Amino acid sequence: MSTSQIEIQLIAAIVAAACAIPGVFLVLRKMSLISDAISHSILPGIVLGFFITHSLTSPLNILLATLTGILTVIIVEIIQKTGLVKEDTAIGLVFPAMFSIGVILIALNANDVHLDIDAVLLGELAFAPFDRFIIRTTDLGPKSLWVMGGILLISLLLLVIFFKELKVSTFDSGLAAAMGFAPSIMHYGLMSVASITTVGAFDAVGAVLVVALMIAPAATIYLLTDNLKKLIFGSVVVGIIAAIAGYWLAHFLDASIAGAITTVLGVIFLITYLLAPKNGLIATFYKQKQQRKEVMLITFLLHLKNHKEEEERLVSHLSDHINWHEVKALSVLELASKNNFITIHNGIIDLSEKGNEFTSLAVQYITDNEKSRIETMKKEWFLFRA
């Protein structure tokens, strides 16, 4: 590995980590798409700053772009408050307009601006090491490393200082207000951090992929845990892993690094989405299937309890009476007998003592309208584990 390769990976990892932190809160606050809006609408700010400073990484540039980002959030909120359109429409109206202004500004000044419009969407991480941060004659490394490192440090610092406030205002803004935390300050603080991070990352990964770096790690880990600390830590780790794996994928395919990082994030999310133990697709399917079977079991037991007549309790006529398919009926029968809820003599089903007790309890919960207690019942009676 050459120095510039190491530097690129370092920058990518820091960008990913810095994006993941505000990303967690955006996802939790159901404001993920604000990152999309900010990342697109800072373009006019960046172009204006570029006119003035002729650089993409000067502090003035970052300041202007950040202000544009916050301005976007404010405009979106103003439109939302008028109630003329739904929330998401407000976002969808504002950022394309801002982005268009940016594109037109670039187009009208094409002669003076060396700002490639593709670079706006994609960023160019590969060139980041060439823009050095030099004081007098000492080379202190790539500029974007310092910029993003600074942003990461600031957001980490803010996170540690305001962790409690952020946590409360994210999950219960009413409570936060009652405790005197001023949710709106938290809100705009978070928006400012998100804006600054987006501006810093924009240079490296471009407008759209900032969104991926913010949302994807948080969304992935959110499928695995409900603990905020674990969520933040896990998101940062996922971001860094994706950054480094993405670099090598891009290296191998000779393609955009930012695109590769996003693709790795996508694969990680897909795997988690399918396999997450509690909230994954497969687990959910399994759970739903199990619940369906449980409902059927309870229906079946109720049927037995309600009917003393023998013809209603014949194994062979089960499907006719409860209107189930034969295979379904047999699987329920099997589940019931495995749990010792029923006994079968000469093809006639009887409720066992245990089954009787179980059913009475279930009936009681259903009639008392405390259906949620059936869930605890399942555990007590070791359903599916007999």
Place this chain on the structure above:
Amino acid sequence: MNSYLELLFSDYTLQVITLGTVILGAICGVLGSFAVLRKQSLLGDAISHAALPGIVLAFLWTGTKNPLVILLGALVSGIIGSFWIRGIVKRTHLKSDTALGLILSLFFGFGMLLLTHVQKMPNANQAGLDKYLFGQAATLLKSDVYLLIIVLGLSLLVLFTFWKELKVMLFDVDFTKTLGFNIRFLDILITSFIVIAIVLGLQTVGVVLMSAMLLAPAAAARQWTNKLSLMITLGAVFGGFSGFLGTAISASTHNLSTGPVIVLVASFFVLISFIFSPTRGILFKEVRKQKNRKALKLFKTLGLMFEIAKTHDDITHPHAIRILNDFQGYSKSALQELEEQKLIKVKGQMWSMTREGYNKAAKLFNQPLNN
């Protein structure tokens, strides 16, 4: 602008492009109305981004840049994206904004990976795929315009056929279900048409700006009416005009791409509608608010006078204006206004109620509560 109109009559290419953007705008206005009303505004954004990998993969697979093949790829990829969004929202506890953002950025990133990979292949044929990123109205061909016309016709046909069902579904999903209409079918139908519209627009306005194309005309139209049919018609008109004006402005200015200009024109329509719409607009709302505030102030003063006058046997007995001060219930303009309405009489530093004013005040404050 004038030179543009002259050109429009003579230049064949410009005619094709203008017609194309106008029809695209109209389609977006019609289908966008559904997106806006169904709170799926940002679905368009997600789908347009999600179409990118499909575009590149279609090219990689077939090796041609036949627009139909490319559009088909975009369509498949867009539909996969939109169904995945639905899956995430339905099957996990992630919310719809996260799902949209995820699909949007992940698909787009994957598309970018493929695109940059393709661009570095030793195959000169791939040049020009990136026009789908920002769109190039200039590349619209006659065949594209035919395609747009067909889609417009088809969506109108679907709209007329399922008008009643779609209308009910927009406003009350549960009621539609109880009526026995197939929600799933209608949902898929309208979503597919939105995806088609988006995919068609990619070539003209590009991935990034397509969502605004879909939203802006409909959001503008929404401000002027509460009637669905009128909203859709207005949306089509706004969309068509945005296309026309956008093309005109960009054609008469050097080095200006059409997509962003169309979007800005459409956004301008939205702004105008937000401010000047007679019933919902900010301006008239503010005017009404001020009017109400003034009326309220007037009534407050009148009420205060009523309370004072009530204590006297002769209700028209004059009182000093000064005493109103203690209750902060008057202003000069309010007194003047009241006098003009002949509810009070002002003489020097004294005021007195007229019988008319007394009766009106009595009525104002003695209405039964549960009326």
